[in-house]
Amino acid sequence: SQTIHQWPATLVQPVGSPLSLECTVEGTSNPNLYWYRQAAGRGLQLLFYSVGIGQISSEVPQNLSASRPQDRQFILSSKKLLLSDSGFYLCAWSSTLPGGPEAFFGQGTRLTVV
Amino acid sequence: AQSVAQPEDQVNVAEGNPLTVKCTYSVSGNPYLFWYVQYPNRGLQFLLKYITGDNLVKGSYGFEAEFNKSQTSFHLKKPSALVSDSALYFCAVRANSGGYQKVTFGTGTKLQVIP
Numbered sequence: 001s002q003t004i005h006q007w008p009a010t011l012v013q014p015v016g017s018p019l020s021l022e023c024t025v026e027g028t029s030n031p032n033l034y035w036y037r038q039a040a041g042r043g044l045q046l047l048f049y050s051v052g053i054g055q056i057s058s059e060v061p062q063n064l065s066a067s068r069p070q071d072r073q074f075i076l077s078s079k080k081l082l083l084s085d086s087g088f089y090l091c092a093w094s095s096t097l098p099g100g101p102e103a104f105f106g107q108g109t110r111l112t113v114v
Numbered sequence: 115a116q117s118v119a120q121p122e123d124q125v126n127v128a129e130g131n132p133l134t135v136k137c138t139y140s141v142s143g144n145p146y147l148f149w150y151v152q153y154p155n156r157g158l159q160f161l162l163k164y165i166t167g168d169n170l171v172k173g174s175y176g177f178e179a180e181f182n183k184s185q186t187s188f189h190l191k192k193p194s195a196l197v198s199d200s201a202l203y204f205c206a207v208r209a210n211s212g213g214y215q216k217v218t219f220g221t222g223t224k225l226q227v228i229p
Contacts, residue, residue, distance in 0.1 A: 034217075042202075042221055094217075102148055103160070108155070110155060
């Protein structure tokens with residue numbers, strides 16, 4: 001069966017420091033991968049999605065970037081964090097096979113920028 | 115552009131009573147529709163999906179949802195609510211048109227089941 005791992009679960013970082021959040025998927029090949037941010041415990045904002053290695057699409061301009069160095073690895077990064085980057089970050093994957101359009105989410109990372 | 119509306123910020127229901135969480139959508143073409151549940155400080159858990167076929171879809175934990183094309187709705191239902199069902203529920207839509215399509219989420223509905 002497929003599983004998705006996201007770490008760390010919580011992170012407190014000072015303003016101006018770098019960020020690296022990692023997400024890996026097991027048990028599937030060539031998944032679609034996503035990074036979402038959830039603010040104030042409610043709405044989900046799609047930040048990045050990837051349909052293959054090295055293929056990253058950004059949904060909104062921001063202080064963050066994403067990379068997909070391997071098929072099942074998706075990394076969210078920042079060179080210098082801002083206070084406004086605080087939030088709950090969720091990684092997700094979906095299958096590219098027909099009949100499997102639903103996304104499956106990791107457990108999330110609570111990022112607090114201080 | 116596709117969109118999802120969850121008109122209720124919060125739904126309160128007594129334990130044992132039936133519950134409904136509302137969702138309406140707008141999309142070009144035939145929709146893929148989803149419901150997810152989120153517990154505090156956790157990721158979203160997939161509950162059920164509609165792709166095609168029977169308008170009544172059954173999912174995890176006794177939940178079901180009814181697809182209504184004429185009303186563009188996909189309401190989540192459960193015959194008898196449990197206190198443990200208290201959580202945040204998200205409806206989502208994806209266009210069924212081949213290739214990559216963005217999934218759009220609603221703003222979420224907080225379900226409170228009162229003992």
